[in-house]
Amino acid sequence: MRVLVTGGAGYIGSVVAAQLLEAGHEVSVLDDLSTGHRDAVPAGCRLFEGGIRERGAEVLAETGAEAVLHFAARSVVPESVAHPERYWDGNLGCTLALLEAMRTHGVGRIVFSSTAAVYGEPESSPIPEDAPVRPGNPYGASKAAIDTALTEYARLHGIGAVSLRYFNVAGAYAGLGERHDPETHLIPIVLQVARGLRESVAVYGEDYPTADGSCVRDYIHVADLAEAHLLALDGCRPGEHRVFNLGNGTGFSVREVIDVCRKVTGHPVPAVSAERRPGDPATLVASSESARRELGWTPRRPELHRIVADAWEFHTGRTAADTAAG
Incomplete structure (x- = not known):
């Protein structure tokens, strides 16, 4: 087609x-x-x-x-x-x-x-x-x-x-990944901290009615x-x-994302507390049952570790390429 x-x-x-x-x-x-x-x-x-x-x-x-x-x-x-x-x-x-x-x-x-x-x-x-x-x-x-x-x-x-x-x-595929300027998404921001491009990542609100107090989102x-x-x-x-x-069937908190990024990268990734942002709901997770039933779609890479690891491989690969070119 x-x-x-x-x-x-x-x-x-x-x-x-x-x-x-x-x-x-x-x-x-x-x-x-x-x-x-x-x-x-x-x-x-x-x-x-x-x-x-x-x-x-x-x-x-x-x-x-x-x-x-x-x-x-x-x-x-x-x-x-x-x-x-x-x-x-x-x-x-x-x-x-x-x-x-x-x-x-x-x-x-x-x-x-x-x-x-x-x-x-x-x-x-x-x-x-x-x-x-x-x-x-x-x-x-x-x-x-x-x-x-x-x-x-x-x-x-x-x-x-x-x-x-x-x-x-999030994640990457076939050498294609996230490159926003300025970056506004959590996983690439945390990976920028791990790469030394930011000093820390902000956690906006830690008193939400969730398991660890931080917002839960679908990745x-x-x-x-x-x-x-x-x-x-x-x-x-x-x-x-x-x-x-479209969703992965579950949600991950901001704190969970940061912890997984630490494990994947091997870097400490400092996190600092910040005030809640107006309009941020505690939990946002999308049901994808209709897509599964009517389109036959099932996410094959739902694990947060896999998502972060693929994103990290993309960013570190680009850093190495930029260094070699420079």
């Missing part, structure tokens, strides 16, 4: 592009490289540099794409609170432009990289797909609005759409997540918008 991956120079998009190639698909990538990396686009992909509004329709026409996997988005919650207009324009606005381009060029499938942040502070955990959608920030709200648009485009124009909602993604290996996207591509049904949560 001819597939276009928007945001394919980013962390998750590049891993999905790699797995699509391995599965025998013809893969093109559209990325403006504002947060992605040119060298993350897997060899064998055709890279189109630019934004969705500027080049989306052109690229769909030139490549003859039959499906889109849509990762291009802004995804930093604090930034969305400070600059909500960037998220409504960059997430919802660009996706509407993409959907119009798909409709115009007869592209019938889309898999959307959504987020479990659309649920806000859930009433129960693990979170099922029928939980109330009530996002607590503009980032989650923009993603929820895109889901509404996908439902309407499926109903009105017959496209087959799948939204995949997940929380924290999923990026390779498992990518495999779910390929299954979702096959699971697109004309005229239907399907929604699935």
Whole structure:
């Protein structure tokens, strides 16, 4: 199948592009490289540099794409609170432009990289797909609005759409890993401490109603997540918008993550206590029973040690390569 991956120079998009190639698909990538990396686009992909509004329709026409996997988005919650207009324009606005381009060029499938942040502070955990959608920030709200648009485009124009909602993604695959600047995710931040790039890691709140007082979150290996996207591509049904949560079936506390990072790296990793962050729920874990049942998806790398070890191998490998190049 001819597939276009928007945001394919980013962390998750590049891993999905790699797995699509391995599965025998013809893969093109559209990325403006504002947060992605040119060298993350897997060899064998055709890279189109630019934004969705500027080049989306052109690229769909030139490549003859039959499906889109849509990762291009802004995804930093604090930034969305400070600059909500960037998220409504960059997430919802660009996706509407993409959907119009798909409709115009007869592209019938889309898999959307959504987020479990659309649920806000859930009433129960693990979170099922029928939980109330009530996002607590503009980032989650923009993603929820895109889901509404996908439902309407499926109903009105017959496209087959799948939204995949997940929380924290980590690990590495085929030499592809997380490289955000600035980094906002816990595991790479802790590994930066282990590499001597930060003095310590902050634990925001230690009085939550959890086993050790720190927040509990769902972590999923990026390779498992990518495999779910390929299954979702096959699971697109004309005229239907399907929604699935993706999780590893359990959660890990901030303290647990730090301890595992210490064991994997062999470094002490100092941790300092900090005040709770506004809006941080005690526990966020997504139920993935529907994905298991309807897509046949099962995470094959659920162990936190494996997730951290793969991320550590990626970061230490890049450090060695940078040192040798310098």
